[in-house]
Each structure stands twice: as structure tokens, then as C-alpha cells.
Amino acid sequence: MTDLKETPVPSTMRATVLIGHGGLDRLVYRDDVTTPSPGEREVLVRVGACGMNNTDINTRTGWYDTAVKTSLSEDLGLHGRDDDPASSWNQSSVTFPRIQGAAVVGSIIATGPEVDPTRVGQRVMVDPAVRDASLPKHAQISQYLGSERDGGFAEFVAVPDENAHVVDSHMSDAELATFPCSYDTAEEMLERAHLESGETIVITGAAGGVGTALIQLSLVRGARVVAIASPSKRERLLKLGAHEFVPRDVPDLQAAVEEKIGPRGAHVAADVVGGDMFDVLLKVLARAGRYATAGAIGGPETTIDLRDLIYKDLEMYGITNPTPETFARLVSLVQAGKLRPLLDASYPLAELAQAQAAMLKRTHVGKYVVTP
Structure with a gap:
């Protein structure tokens, strides 16, 4: 030594x-x-x-x-x-x-x-x-x-x-x-879901560590961000750069999201909540939409209407293993001053x-x- x-x-x-x-x-x-x-x-x-x-x-x-x-x-x-x-x-x-x-x-x-x-x-x-x-x-x-x-x-x-x-x-x-753990997880979610400039992403648990990372990293990619979190977090997430905010506890979450982006208006859903959120996210995704999850703080078990998955040709990604390249990219973004x-x-x-x-x-x- x-x-x-x-x-x-x-x-x-x-x-x-x-x-x-x-x-x-x-x-x-x-x-x-x-x-x-x-x-x-x-x-x-x-x-x-x-x-x-x-x-x-x-x-x-x-x-x-x-x-x-x-x-x-x-x-x-x-x-x-x-x-x-x-x-x-x-x-x-x-x-x-x-x-x-x-x-x-x-x-x-x-x-x-x-x-x-x-x-x-x-x-x-x-x-x-x-x-x-x-x-x-x-x-x-x-x-x-x-x-x-x-x-x-x-x-x-x-x-x-x-x-x-x-x-x-x-x-x-x-x-x-x-940055470590939360941001490399978030960046891996976006990389696997192929989020591109001009696309719309819906983010659950948007006020937490991975959620706020997803907001910033989605903005770096040029995406339109819809953040879902508790009502008390609204102003802070809009200040962070989210384009739209939806309270997580509204009576009809699907309708509230669609009011912001229209039916099937999301290209990507990034989910760290799971539970009852899961089915809603599949329904707001457009055809050929992509769903990525890296957490289930709202519950690990849920239901799925397979018709959403099948007839909209959706892609789904489970994220636990960010690659070494993802972490290196994160360090580069930090050093470039692109993340707060x-x-x-x-x-x-x-x-x-x-x-x-x-x-x-x-x-x-x-x-x-x-x-x-």
C-alpha cells in the first residue's frame, strides 16, 4: 500500500x-x-x-x-x-x-x-x-x-x-x-429508452433523487418534461425546468396527464413509483412508446392491460445495471456544468x-x- x-x-x-x-x-x-x-x-x-x-x-x-x-x-x-x-x-x-x-x-x-x-x-x-x-x-x-x-x-x-x-x-x-447512484440510474433509464430531442417524457416520483435527475437529464436531451409528484413540490420542480406538473393524488391521473399532453401524448415514461402508477403510464404512452422503471416505492406489484403493451407496440426496460459508459458520461456532464x-x-x-x-x-x- x-x-x-x-x-x-x-x-x-x-x-x-x-x-x-x-x-x-x-x-x-x-x-x-x-x-x-x-x-x-x-x-x-x-x-x-x-x-x-x-x-x-x-x-x-x-x-x-x-x-x-x-x-x-x-x-x-x-x-x-x-x-x-x-x-x-x-x-x-x-x-x-x-x-x-x-x-x-x-x-x-x-x-x-x-x-x-x-x-x-x-x-x-x-x-x-x-x-x-x-x-x-x-x-x-x-x-x-x-x-x-x-x-x-x-x-x-x-x-x-x-x-x-x-x-x-x-x-x-x-x-x-x-450525483452517483441516482443520476447514473436516471441516465441509464433515458439511454435505454432512447429519449430524443423534441419527445415528451412523463416522470413519476419527480421530486426524489432519481426523479430530479431524470428531469435535468431529460432537459439536457432536449425533451419536454411532465413531472408527477406531490402538490407541495410543484413550484420547485417547475423552477428546475419541468414544462408541466401533475399532482400525483388527483382523482383521475390519466385524465390529468392527458390534459397537459393529449391522449397517448408521451413518447417515454420514466417510473420510480410503480404500484397504481404503472397502468396509467402505459395508457398515456403513444404507439411505439417506451417505459423504463428503476424503482417501486409505491409498491412492487401491479396490474397490466396487455392490450396496451401489444397493440401499441410498446418497449419496456427494467434498470438496475447502469453501464460503465453511462457513469463516465455522467461525470462528463457534471464537469461540463450541465447538471445542478x-x-x-x-x-x-x-x-x-x-x-x-x-x-x-x-x-x-x-x-x-x-x-x-
Whole structure:
């Protein structure tokens, strides 16, 4: 391991550790966690900030388990489940203790074998997806930061060298930490759905991390944006650039969307809500429309009228595996100043549980981050 002499790596570090599936009480703040050492083709990153995402809460509560049929409610997020969940996002078991946190920004302070030691000192934004290139293109993620391997809710994290992307930006670490996980997921949704300039996209959950990312990235592509969210988010989303806003709790959501764009007026639907939203989105899509989903906070199970899928020649995409090219493109957009960080609040590492409780209230627009 190659260290900067002026910044020695301590043997222990501060971290908030997940000790098992369950409620917020399963998050334990410690100051005696062993500092990781970078392995072969890995680097050690001093964490400047780590963004919070729904996947952190999903993993903690065991929501990914197929036994769960409900939405990720505030009560479930606070207290966990009564039974014994066992699955992660890819239906494998999560081992404990585990340090969560997928959206890492910081600086490289040490390198492992077969890594150029001149990387020490570089400011980086970390791609949270650790891939196996021997697998199919859209199924390459074998580990994810904060799930199958330790993440960034700590002072230090070891990541593969290729996952640490140099970032040159005037933004703070906390601002940059709003981008990984949410924005690469959103960009992958738009890439797979082939969103083009002049097309209309309907976005659900538009005030959350992925939703606000979808708005900004759709605008970069020159699309017309229809945002669906709670009424209290209207002005902030219109200010962000959405062309139309539809309250999610109107009596007839389909009619409300069609009032804005006409029947079958959407070319793309980008959905992170699921549940009852799903059928409505298929109905507002035009012929040859494209539906992409990367979340189901409104419920994992729904109904479908296959006539919409068949007779409108729709395409449907499930998104879990953003490609390396997608993350690299995201970093380029950030450096070019084409994306605006939506940092709603920053919490110290010791207050991660309180931060998740606040996040579960769904009153924010954009992202929460944690700083060591």
C-alpha cells in the first residue's frame, strides 16, 4: 500500500455500521472500525461526502425480499419488518456488519498493488457498481457499494481503481455526492429508452433523487418534461425546468396527464413509483412508446392491460445495471456544468439514522448527504 507521508492512514476509523436487517436501531455509529486496506487493483478513498439513496433503506429493511408486497412506507422504513428478510437487490444474502452508502465522493489517499501510485491525491467520484465483464452487458453488476461490499458511510472506503473517476469541479464534495447512484440510474433509464430531442417524457416520483435527475437529464436531451409528484413540490420542480406538473393524488391521473399532453401524448415514461402508477403510464404512452422503471416505492406489484403493451407496440426496460459508459458520461456532464446539484440537507455521519428518518418523510426535493 502506497501512502502519502503527510496523510498517514489510521488503523481505525469512524463509521455507521448496519448490524442486521430491521429498523433504525440497526444502524450503529462506531469509532473503532478497522480501516480497509486497498487490495489488488484497488484504491483507498478518504470520504468527503456520501449521498443517501432509497437502496440504503431498502437493504436495511429487507424490502427487496420477494415476500414484501407493500410500498416502502415511513413505518416500514423506521421499524423494519416483523419477519426475517434475507435478500438484497439481486436476491442474495447481505452479510453483517455492513457499512452502507453507495454515492461516494472524496480523495484517493492510498493505492493497492497494480495501481499507479500517482493516483494518490486525485479527487474522485465513485461508480458504485462493481462489475464482472464476463457477464452480459446489462447484467454485469456483481457487487454494489453498501450492499455486497462496504460503502461510504465511513471515513474511508476501498474501491476498484476503475470505479474511481477523476472529477474536476468547483462543487463541494457534498454537492458532488448528490450525483452517483441516482443520476447514473436516471441516465441509464433515458439511454435505454432512447429519449430524443423534441419527445415528451412523463416522470413519476419527480421530486426524489432519481426523479430530479431524470428531469435535468431529460432537459439536457432536449425533451419536454411532465413531472408527477406531490402538490407541495410543484413550484420547485417547475423552477428546475419541468414544462408541466401533475399532482400525483388527483382523482383521475390519466385524465390529468392527458390534459397537459393529449391522449397517448408521451413518447417515454420514466417510473420510480410503480404500484397504481404503472397502468396509467402505459395508457398515456403513444404507439411505439417506451417505459423504463428503476424503482417501486409505491409498491412492487401491479396490474397490466396487455392490450396496451401489444397493440401499441410498446418497449419496456427494467434498470438496475447502469453501464460503465453511462457513469463516465455522467461525470462528463457534471464537469461540463450541465447538471445542478440539488442538495436538500447534509448530516454528520453520527446522525445517519436521523437523516434516514427525515428522508422517509418524503418532504425533500433532491438529495440528502452524509459527511464524516
